[in-house]
Amino acid sequence: MEQASYEHQVAEVSFSQRYAEGQDSHQAQEANQSMNQSKALGFDPYQTQEPRSAYQTYGVGQEHYQAYEDGHGPYQPHEPGYGLYQPGYSPYDDQIPDPEARMLAIQNAKAYLLTSSTTSGLNLYDHLANTLTKILDEQPTNAVDIIENISKDVKWAQFQKKMDTLRDEPAMLPTFESAERRKTLFLKAYEEGDEELEEKIGETPLPNVMETAFYFEQAGIGLSKDEYYHIFLALKKLISAQPIQTCRFWGKILGLEMNYIIAEVQFQEGAEEEETEEEEVTDEGEKRMGEVEDEDEEKEEEEPPKSTYKPPPVIPKEENGTGANKYVYFVCNEPGKPWVKLPPVTPAHIVCARKIKKFFTGRLDAPIVSFPPFPGTEANYLRAQIARISAGTHVCPIGFYRFAEEEGDEDEEGGGGRDTYEENPDFQPLSVAEMVESLSTWVHYVPSILEQGRCVWINPLQKSEEEEEGEEEEEKDEEPDELQQEIGPPLLTPLSEDEGIQNIPAWTAQPSTNLIPQYAVAILHSNRWPGAYAFASGMKFNNIYFGWGHKYSPENHTPALPGPVQKEYPDGPEITEATDPAVEEELAFKAAKEKALAAAEKKNRRVMKRKT
């Protein structure tokens, strides 16, 4: 095998010249040595390679040095190897050209190469042999450029072999674990209820995730197909585990350590009641605890004065199945991991979530440290953000849903909006061009969340009337401030009514492709919630979210500052300390007082006498 890449014409000359000197039967060069001698690639015209295999001799370095005495291409002072090749200064100048002595010199050189290193136990001879073996086996291109790395690898390989007998390689465990989890998704569980499932295939709540993936992919949005399929299977598992009526892949929220995959679900009617019962039981338990504590307090005789502070009334959360809690959300970090149900969202969560902006870490129990302090953990924050995103960005083509025809809805208190909608059987889909051109062809189908934190406004003071009956009369004197009823945009408002931010409209509508308009899909990007997308194509539409879970703001987020420090009671003479008067001073004061009193009496008597 010839590595002839370095054969220069000049090299040929030097070759013959060396032979002309008659002394060196220069056989071969170690690629190693040649690298050591000049690091500048291609500079050295003397890096000839033997036409013969490099195996033949290893220890013939010394003649190589002598070759440079020709004075060919004198090295410049800045080039490495400058000093080595001056005539008369090379280290092997004193070689004896005698053949026997040369054999001895060769043996000495070989013995030197075979000496084991004190630190690692390797020797240069074997190492060079292994390196060259490896190079000749693998035959990489431009091996001279990567020779050091190859040499390093050979050394590393030595080490690893020794360590193998001592310990196992646990390094791949995390990969295997995640692969195991994903494998369980693919196993078909053979249960008793399988026959029933097969009959009901047409009515399965499982959404066709791959179809949605296809449409979004046309716009360049979405995850890889593999991940979609895993999510598909994970949703199937969720449906078989829980009594679910409808299910939808809501989207993916990214986090710092792990991500969240979110499924939007509606339970079947019976199943929800069980859960509300559980919550009520815990509430009652808490109330009882509160009563016991009150009794204890009353037993104390001396109580500090009760503060007159009344915390603002807690706004009750919406019932499960209505408003912001219409859907139940399940999350998991990875498809394959168990699904966790998120707790229902309360108005307090939403109000606070509007004021803070925190990355999600990926752990549902992580605390949220913020100001104003968020009343909950990351699970609550996640649920609040999901509620806000759904309310802000879930849209559908106009006409897909229509209001259910019920009478008397408008007379109800609380906004008078129509809350229920149903699918419109007479829906005529518009063309993609029309959908993209104007935003009035899309409507919101999720009610927007009011400032209060609910979808349906409630007067928090009205509800507490029942509680007020039991309180003392004094407190009833304070009249509650009249709260203005909050009204939000009604359901099924078109997107053209959405406000933009600064000069940017709230939505961007585009067809998925300009080249093939016949099969294009209408895509909406939300500008207020970056990461929220919607598509519509014929009778099909869907919404999805891929992002960090935050609203867009052109300004940087500045967290709210804590309130001003409470003022202390103003300094005044009535609370400034002064030393108590000494006894003499008190007596003197008393005497002076009595004197004044006596004087006043005398005056009165004189006046009285004059009158009479």
Added chain:
Amino acid sequence: MEAAGLPAALELAAGGGAGLSPEKRAALGASLPLLRRDYRFEAVWFWGCVRGVRGAYYIAQGLGTDRAAPRSRLYSLDCVEWSLLTPLTKEVEAQAEKLKGRFQGDPSFQYEYAEVNAEDAERLLEDGKEPVIKEEDRLIATIDQIDRAVGIIPRGAFVKTPLGSVHENRNFEGLSLMEAKKLSSYFHFTEPVNLKNKTLLEKANWDPSTDFLDSLEHDIPQAFSSTGLIKAVRQARGCCWDALQDGGCVQHMRQEAIFKHHQRGPEVSSPSCYLCCDGGVKRAVGTSGLRGPEK
């Protein structure tokens, strides 16, 4: 990412929800090699896309033999026709930093400078220049900023030759699992800033051919977080490409550099190092008032 490995790399980078439609992918597969031929680049990397309100810019980078040399950047609105972007100048950078809000999607759109800073606008008028900033200039500045903040490579992927030029390390087989978890095995692929400030102890273990860049370990605030292992591929996700100082928002952004694991055995795959950035921008994070890494 290399044009040849684009489809595979996109699959890996798709964790965040951003990707390319099949049409764009096909178009890139056709136009990137032509770019390479026309401009005589050694390598053409697809940098990513910046999404504006009305359209998106697709950015490609052309590199010469020295991978660390200043790169030529090109942009396109449809992945078919590409236009070269001028190199960044300091004035443009200073002007663009003051802009906030999203990109519009139209390269000739002009931002009214007067809105931003009236004094500067007057000064410019006196100098004889118009107080406007073109979106193209803003794009150049933004791309440069993103690269500086989140352009990362795994340790060992590039080697520096004694001549100073930087090449891909053909002997790089990927990072091992333990190495891939640590932030110290990734470097910023920009001019090193902190190298001289390291103590001698730290410098002692360095290999001058591979350790010639700033590592991610000491960034403040921690701009990257290693995310989970998915199919033996490590994704380092740049979560907040910050800017707490000025806005300049385009869209939420994250950058994913993807490295394949060092796998011994028959499944060894070719080493690849990718850089994929979506929708350049600065994300405001309301956690603390720390300054971003580049300031």
